[in-house]
Amino acid sequence: MPIAEQGYVHWEGRLDVRRRPWRPIVRLGIRLAFRRKAFKFVLGMAFLPTLVFAAGVYISERLDDFKEMIRGADRFLKVDPEFFKAFYASDYLLFWMLIIMVLAGAGLIADDLRHKALQLYFARPLRRRDYLQGKALTLCFFLLLLTLLPGFLFIVLKVIFSGSFKILAEYPWLPLSVAAWSLVAAGFFSFYTLALSSLSRNRRYASILLIAVYFLSDIFFGIFYGIFRDPAFTLLSVKSNLQQVAAALLGAKPFFEVPWEYSAAVLAVLAVLAGVVLSRKVRGSEVIK
């Protein structure tokens, strides 16, 4: 292969001191995720509840037209905090959010560790915080696509189909609740995914960890709850804690007889632990102590 096909030319431009140095990382993360066929399929699957609930919003305004089809199930079609709780806290949506994290997030740090790419990042004017922000915001982009976007879409559709702002008059806090829950879910899942991704140099192991922790915690909850019948075991399950907090933030009835603040505390502790793991694992160079 010939070398120096072209001579070296100095670059005349000026390097910016970026206010948001994480932007290229987010852009690349999103681009690489969309290159995977499986990811596109999963993202499509994760949008199914949005389609179904959007149809529900439409039907809620045309109950007479769909009377035959509904047959007494119209109480599920009342667009109120319980409707949003049913959407956000559904096992189905949470499952597909997890799978999105597996496909788009498991390798975010694991791949960099495996290929020793961190030293390339940190040889740039980039702080650890910027790197982690970039990775986390990549995940937040997908998570907010599945939570914030549908939530606001439902509210807008309800306003359009009903021709009034009644829903906002009855539940003025609803947009804020939707935003709050979306941010909590995106923040928690991002920390959770990045921490487990940083624990392995292999994206497959990181994927297994992501799924195992999520489901094992739920299985333990099921076992202990089955034996002791104590709802406090809800706190063992990642999924149940998310559902509790979702219900509380949306102003709906919680799933279990456990104060939602406890669930929020458990999620917060997990997020802090994830932060500690990340601060230990993400370094410009390996330091052997």
Added chain:
Amino acid sequence: MNIELQDIKFSYGPVRALDGITVRVENGACGLLGPNGAGKSTLLRILLGFLRPDHGQGHVLGHDIRKDPFAIRRLVGYMPEDDCLIPGMDAVTFTSYFGELAGMPRQEAMKRAHDVLYYVGLGEARYRMLETYSAGMKQRLKLAQALVHDPKLLFLDEPTSNLDPQGRVEILDLIKDISSNKDIQVLISSHILTDIELTCTAVVILNKGRVAAQGELAALRQVDFSLYELRVKGESGPYLRALGEAKCRVEETEDQLLKVYLPAGFDRRELFRLADRLNVQVRHFVKSQSSLEDLFARTVGVD
């Protein structure tokens, strides 16, 4: 002054990696030499701000290594030893990505990525996935990402490791071109002495976390004038034995050239007296400059 370090100390737990390093590196290409574990990589990491020294102070291109690592990283290009390539990307995306992270505008970074990829000889392969790259191509790509933001100073960590002879020559040609013609200063960390000899004008030799020698390569070579090259005619065996008994170290090359290291205070005329006594003709006698290999062996204390 490109790099100025004073009394830098750094430990990994109880292990002292750098023990009072004081270094000044002027313009031009400088080699950072040392056996494994000498502290070369640790020193590079401290210069880049990856590690904070336990003691001492230093400046790179006028910026304090403790207070201003980001300014240093903006001006410095770093080519690590490891194959640190991100899978799923092509060379253009990869190179422009790191240009952007260095602070280049997106479109400029993309344009510049094409330029440097052509420069390092990856023009034709710039849209290929990185997973398909050979070892030589990966080295070139690492050089390209280090050059993309047009640094003032390049840190190259083992730039020719894992390369075949041809690939090695090509990378060394590029390094020579960059350091001699492009107004970019280069610091090369390597344990391949001939690479340093071919590309550098100055050298810093580390051993056990300390500076064993530093300065202009030409000046360092002239420190010791006790190396002579001889060709003799006649029975060389007794002559070599006699030199050995006189505490001279003798190396014989494949073409029968004798490299004779004289001990301190040894009179070189004694070489001729010995030859005369043993009926050996000295046909060639040249005062030799020590090679980098000799210098390294002497300062580090290994053969």
